[in-house]
Each structure stands twice: as structure tokens, then as C-alpha cells.
């Protein structure tokens with residue numbers, strides 16, 4: 115049985131989605147809470163200019179990535195999925211975050227086939243290159259774009275990704291739901307491939 119090609123985003127998908135708020139609040143002297151983060155763009159959630167946010171990210175981005183907490187059950191689920199499937203991390207983080215990203219994945223014992231730091235939110239060509247079967251994301255706009263190219267997307271539920279879903283996108287609440295979906299999907303795919311041959 116050929117395994118599935120699983121493409122997985124990092125920030126907010128395998129990491130906790132709101133940990134950056136603590137440092138951003140301190141830096142900008144704000145008091146926003148996770149519920150206030152209704153849009154993906156953090157500067158908008160904070161009510162600051164994007165340049166100001168970029169400056170903050172240049173100063174603290176690496177530290178924020180370093181200390182990001184892992185979401186519940188991620189390691190256990192990925193260890194299990196890795197027995198049969200490929201695991202490709204595809205992040206919009208820039209290349210300069212490669213070391214901290216690799217270190218974090220290693221420290222958390224995350225199984226991995228490849229890591230791509232795109233420096234852009236456009237993940238379609240990478241998904242095509244990796245022959246992606248399922249893409250796991252937290253950014254609404256990415257989910258819509260990937261689905262429009264025919265990819266199956268699992269969108270992990272966050273305050274900032276509410277919105278109508280299109281065909282091919284499934285909203286999930288946690289990594290146990292992700293595991294259940296993928297195992298069922300793999301079984302179905304296997305079943306169909308048996309019929310085809």
C-alpha cells in the first residue's frame with residue numbers, strides 16, 4: 115500500500131495558535147486575547163501597522179518560534195501516521211528561520227520527510243511538487259486556495275479561520291480528529307485502488 119503524501123503547515127497547526135500574543139502584547143502595550151484574533155494578519159489583530167509588526171517579528175520571531183508550544187497529541191499522531199505515510203512540512207516561514215524550525219522539530223521528536231520554508235503563503239506549487247494527498251492548515255485563505263486546485267484540506271479550527279468552507283475542506287478541532295480522518299481516507303483510497311487494479 116502506497117502511503118499518502120501529507121503536507122503540514124507549522125504555525126498554528128502543529129504549534130499552539132496564540133502563544134505569540136504574550137510577547138506581542140508586552141511589546142505593543144496591548145491586551146488582546148485569543149478571541150480577539152479574528153484575522154490571520156497579526157498586525158490587524160493587534161491594531162498596529164504592518165511595518166511595526168515586521169519590526170517586532172524581526173526582533174522576536176525566532177524566539178517566538180523557539181518557545182512555541184506543541185499542540186496536544188501532535189507527536190503521538192504523527193509518529194503513528196509516519197508508519198505508513200509521508201510527512202512534509204510546508205510553512206510560509208522564511209528561509210532564515212530554517213535552523214530554529216529544524217531544531218524545534220527535532221527537540222519535539224517529530225518525524226519528517228521534508229521541510230520547505232517558502233517565505234510566502236502560496237503553497238500550491240509545493241503541494242503539487244510533493245504530490246500532496248492531504249494538506250493540514252490553519253490559514254483560511256490557504257485552505258480556499260489549495261481546495262480550488264483540487265487538494266483535500268484539513269483546516270484546524272481557530273478564531274481567525276471562521277468562514278464558509280468549500281468542497282474539499284474539512285474543519286477539524288484537534289489532532290485526534292485529524293488522525294481519524296486520514297486513516298479513514300487512506301482506507302478508502304486503498305479500497306478504490308484495489309478495485310482499479
Ligand SMILES: [Mg+2]
Nearest residue numbers: 123125126252
Ligand atoms: Mg499556519
